[in-house]
Amino acid sequence: MSEAVIHSEHDDHHDHKPTGIGRWLFSTNHKDIGTMYLVFSLIMFFIGGAMAMIIRLELFQPGLQFVDPLFFNSMTTVHALVMIFGAVMPAGVGLANWLIPMMIGAPDMALPRMNNMSFWILPFAFTLLLSTLFMPGGAPNGGWTMYPPLTLQLGTAFPFLIFAVHFLGISSIMGAINIIATVFNMRAPGMTFMKLPLFVWTWIITAFLLIASLPVLAGAVTMLLTDKFFGTSFFDAAGGGDPVMFQHIFWFFGHPEVYILILPAFGIVSQIIPTFARKPLFGYDSMVYATASIAFLSFFVWAHHMFTVGMPLAGELFFMYATMSIAVPTGVKIFNWVATMWKGSMTFETPMLFSIAFVILFSIGGFSGLMLAITPVDFQYHDTYFVVAHFHYVLVTGAVFALFAGVYFWIPKWTGHMYDEKLGQIHFWISVISVNVLFFPQHFLGLAGMPRRIPDYSLQFAEFNMVSSIGGFVFGLSQLLFVYIVIKCIRGGTRASDQVWEGAHGLEWTLPSPPPFHSFTTPPKVTDATAHS
């Protein structure tokens, strides 16, 4: 491997920051906006997490214990909306804001004012959504998928839900446009596309997925709105509409959405594993093509979410094989991460621990996904806890673990202080054990036939539910330790060097820790070699 020779000029001699509340309200600085996204996401993690705790508390024992069934249904619905749109997506955008300009040698995002707007729409949208908890009739309770006719029966909460989803879509599309414009137009000289860090690549592809899929969701919920208030019958069978059509449209958005959540996680892990294996990423080109292939294929698999609605055999076979084909590029990525570690000089700091856990546990979620892809098998598993176990392995031990890894990896760069490694490792081990206690038994519950989205269940499911709830409480509480570690790191600690990690390569590690408020005002020259290796 040839060494990357990077010349950069740091513009830290006049590092003027705005002060007061105006710094945050009117910010056009990618680092400040990135911080706001990350803080917002953490708050939403705890709001969504509190809802998960209510769900696990109610399911701790059979019988109705603590909450009204309608409220329970609101919890499952709003937990999903908050975690997907409020926690995981904004966390990914926060990391993108912080890191993409620094990784490509740009002074800021391409459209800084739009960046500000796309963030500030989020608190507004979630105020709309969460205010429904206090309305007569309660918060949305028809599932995050908003299927008609059930969702059309919602009361006051309905228009709030629809407008919140519209605003979240607008925010994400503006963020995606910004990322594409930044990477296409603002790269430093010498930073060609095939030299981009994998995190940047995964975000470009995610941004295109957002632009292509979110307008479809917006269209679907607009049609719901007109069905409810303006007398149309898009999804009303009595008026000539088709409720199953909504499911097709929703999942045409919904499956790419899964990759919107997980592709940035792939990018994070692809930065971390080479650093702690002290080897270049194995198969960089194949990683880029695999990511693009996953994104492309994600538009042709949507009906695997709805095999049980009844569809022609040819349709079932097409969607089954198309879904299974996604395992090929995903397998390429898994093998490449393993090959990167192979014979590497590995050390196991907290980011690496979370990344290795990601590779193993995400693979479990991937395999249960393959099981669900088999049409006749899905007839048995559909709407059971097996599905709940599957997507939580993908999104919690997958996306969320990668986000933890990313925060531990880059927080010394952001704050200029090392986090407490011992506490980080304690956080990892409690999380990795408790999350498996939480979600693994849910596979057994699903295989035994326990349906999802119910507040009560038959006695034979009692033991595994109790075990799952105990795991849930421990996992939830252990995240307070994460907050403590982050706050402690922000407030002080051992000074972090510029490179931070011995094996770290890339433009962001050439900047001081913490980086100046305005970095790369004069673009660095990336000469020879690659920035990612």
Next chain:
Amino acid sequence: MVDSNKDQDNGKNKHEVAARNRWLAIVLGLIAVGIYVIFIMTHVK
């Protein structure tokens, strides 16, 4: 934000870069709005 009049070291004028950013944003935004409108219109009977 940095001084928009300052020439970048890579030979690109900042005004040109900003103009390209705006055009790309407009095109991508129109694509998103286009998908939204076309998707609804194809479902109107």
